[in-house]
Amino acid sequence: MSKRMTIKEAVNLINDGDAITFSGFTIWRRPMAMVYEMIRQRKKNLHLIEVNSGTHGDMLIGAGAVKIWESCWIGHELFGKLGANLDRKVKAGEIITEDYSHQQMLLRMVAGAQGVPYMPTWASRGTDILNPKYDMLGKAGLRDGSNPKIPKEKAQWVEDPFFEEGTLIHVPAARPNICIAHVQQVGEDGTIRVWGQKFADEEAIKAADKVIVVAEEVVPEEYLRREPSQNLIPPYLVSAIVEQPYGAHPTGNFGCYEVDGNFLRDFYNRTKTQEGFDEWAEEWIFGVPDFDAYLEKLGFKRLQDLRANSAYKYSTRAKRGTR
Amino acid sequence: MSKRMTIKEAVNLINDGDAITFSGFTIWRRPMAMVYEMIRQRKKNLHLIEVNSGTHGDMLIGAGAVKIWESCWIGHELFGKLGANLDRKVKAGEIITEDYSHQQMLLRMVAGAQGVPYMPTWASRGTDILNPKYDMLGKAGLRDGSNPKIPKEKAQWVEDPFFEEGTLIHVPAARPNICIAHVQQVGEDGTIRVWGQKFADEEAIKAADKVIVVAEEVVPEEYLRREPSQNLIPPYLVSAIVEQPYGAHPTGNFGCYEVDGNFLRDFYNRTKTQEGFDEWAEEWIFGVPDFDAYLEKLGFKRLQDLRANSAYKYSTRAKRGTR
């Protein structure tokens, strides 16, 4: 049977309380069409486990969809210096945050992808990230083993017996229920091809129990299989396939379109308060029935100016600076 | 300064006693031009640490160049059912062998490439590979820490504290002095591109302290950099660059040439005894001054028939079976 479905159908595969991870990096190649619909469908108590976060994460947090956030970073790069929604929810004690370093989060995903419970690393020793006082899931009493997605320890320290190089950190596997990935191409059966930087997509997709892939275009398997070395993921790892051009907007997509900086700046500036977020969400999420209507609201010229030049792989028409 | 050099110059970078690893898989993409010259220059006491071995390894062993062999497999696939030279040297007690499983050897290389002393795995529990009685480097008294390339333990068993999934194996990092890689293309500065299956090349190259790369062709960096996602290794990891067409013969090379099955079968059949090996080596190694002379000895038609069809990526003219 075909895995093709609509954004709305794909979001139905997500349960309240699920542990979720995403494709992309900060403000690049995030599955925004899915994120908007998750908010529209009022998903709740989500547990985000992300190598790094960005606009999509701060948006889900602002919408009150997130109970636990485990990652290393959130913000909008130069279009918004922090995640104002996370900042607000943290101060209000309305969300549990668990900080790891970037490499530690990556290795947690690597462990999940490899089917081992942890990975060893030298990264970020000597920081408060490893301060037991700041084990927030532990403080919340959530490390009792009752939730299979929450390890019993935040980290462990282990001596190297092989070369006697000292004390390593072991970080626990990340095992999300679902990875929601936005990519450039997917075959009808599910072979995934990503252009440009792969970020931590391979690890995030393979760590997850279920994969929802949204692609700019669905293409023939035979076409992707002419160059197997350029493909990232085989069909049997993919549960759902959605075709949605511009589905990562306002984040950028290598070879497809630019980051919509003005959109991100507007989101950042307007959503520092809950009232502001609710107004913004009314305008851009609840005020439109679906992602197609959202794109119409943005309008052709705006989207066309973001469109990547096929040689450079990024837009040469989008105005980016003051000159 | 340029890293370009000849096969003879590249072999000069290898010291007796060095720990060595190689590109390729069994009888595919092995750096044979280098192996022949290493034997010609009478390299000694080498410590081979290989994810898997093949014709190249059995040849070095037959030549008496190898003191320690750590790997999981040796042979010539369907052209020779085992490594007759290793078989002979093991029975004569003239070589130390340390067996790990394929995945364990791979993960040893992964640990080396990542700069951590070990990797955890569930692979191959319940086998004699992990029998302490068969820790041959330990029995030989070589796990005393005096050789930085030999870990103090063959393996360790560790309980999973995060998900309580049981007892994992920790396998020690492989840290070869040198990786000798044969690839299809290298840029003038050292960017490496491999076509087809990558095998464990990325891990073997990154685990090594020094990398000697032999390529079918040296190409402009600018050419390889048009598609950065298709490249494997950046210039600063490469110490030496050699251009040698057909440099992997008699092993096969994706997109370039077929395995020379008749050559392998002849090697296997003739080198079961030391006398046989010596005769064979006299004919194919010491009897020719260099690899170019070796190729001339093989002759144009034989090499041309092995040449890959550019669409299929393998030869459609080489006779492979009975029909």
Next chain:
Amino acid sequence: MEKIYAKQGEYKVNDLLAVAAAREVTDGEVVFAGTGLPMLAMMLSQKTNAPNSFLIYEAGTIDGKSIHLPASVGDARCAYQASIGSGLYDVFSQLQRGHVDLAFLGGAEIDQYGNVNTTIIGDYTKPSVRFPGSGGNPDINSLARRTVFMMVQEKRRFKKNVDYITSPGWRIPKWPGGEIVSRQEAFGKKFRGGPSAVITNMAVFRFNEETGLMYLDTVHPGYTVEDVQNNVDFDLDVSRVSGQTEPPTLEELRLLYHEVDAEGIFLP
């Protein structure tokens, strides 16, 4: 299409091995296959009973659609129309993650518990023969859900206990202690299954997962239970023989000789 079976003499023993193994595949499964007969079996199954199964080769190809039979799992032919052309780290990680349903493997010798030896004959520290070694055999066999071994039937190859456990069966040492326990106990929460069938030139064997012992399931046409017993060096359970091995059909033979191995590499 109606099944027309080949008569004895109309097929070779390797044909039956490949056919019997192919029938072990359930459609849609993800399968690891090694060089030789395992490849033939898997490629045949994709043309018959399991067209939607996925074939992984250890060297780093996934779901290739080879139109020329690979001579080994590292062959460029494995990558033809493959979904993925990567490397060992990718496929072994997927294996460890639990994505592989079935594996076809070989071995030099096997014992009553399905322990397989492909490393040495005699004492490991002073062997009489040094075989190629484990390769990925024990990794695949310890991490896949089911394993089917394809072997030659000889008394010296079917031992009470193998000289060296290269690949784990149903009674194995639990390290670091080394006490012999059931596979279920040794693997604990990571137990996923184990050797499910051994197919030889004479018969098909299966295992009692409780006792861990091998038993005779079916005998190939032309052989008797006694023939099999005479070629096994332990007390074989023959109480559960379910009959004769289903012979190859003419269509299966046509596929093997004209499509799967048209060049006559493994089926001369």
Next chain:
Amino acid sequence: MEKIYAKQGEYKVNDLLAVAAAREVTDGEVVFAGTGLPMLAMMLSQKTNAPNSFLIYEAGTIDGKSIHLPASVGDARCAYQASIGSGLYDVFSQLQRGHVDLAFLGGAEIDQYGNVNTTIIGDYTKPSVRFPGSGGNPDINSLARRTVFMMVQEKRRFKKNVDYITSPGWRIPKWPGGEIVSRQEAFGKKFRGGPSAVITNMAVFRFNEETGLMYLDTVHPGYTVEDVQNNVDFDLDVSRVSGQTEPPTLEELRLLYHEVDAEGIFLP
């Protein structure tokens, strides 16, 4: 070419930050750079003093030759004519393996020992501000040979002790115990170096690797030692001031405004 220095008023403070940072690069080094001024500094150095250095961006590009300034390390522009376009696992593994010589990083606040905080202000469990978090800052800073921080000079940002150690300086907690020890002791055999310079809009600071304390090295044109002391909330060592920071040359400014950031993204 003869160096013609720009006079005060002919350049902006960020220009000097970028130029001073660029001068920290030695030719041939492998350098990690974050978004913003670190990028400008590294791209400028490749056009001046370090043409053969290699630039790695955290998102997974190596030695890119961007002809348009990336807006972030994940930008498609980072991949233009790059040697490698991979991902985080590749570049972080190379970092941990020890291949990175220098890193340019930023921070919200820093203390006298070079500990940097980019996570929170106040008590971590009840902060008054939640910043973006660590990103790769502590990974890069703990695994590269040298780190240069680029920051804004404010009293509230130069503290005796930071509220939260996001990125490790020269006196850090050694876990699991948490006792404060020297970086050399905490990292043991894996000690490779650490924060080597802090460049702000007012001055350049360096560290005494023995005491672990920050000291004032050079002061930017137009500022005095006192100005700097008034913008540091700890007892700053000013005994080793080596003079004034070398101002930007006209050529460096031309490169910054006409080649590195021609679009005016970080240098409006």
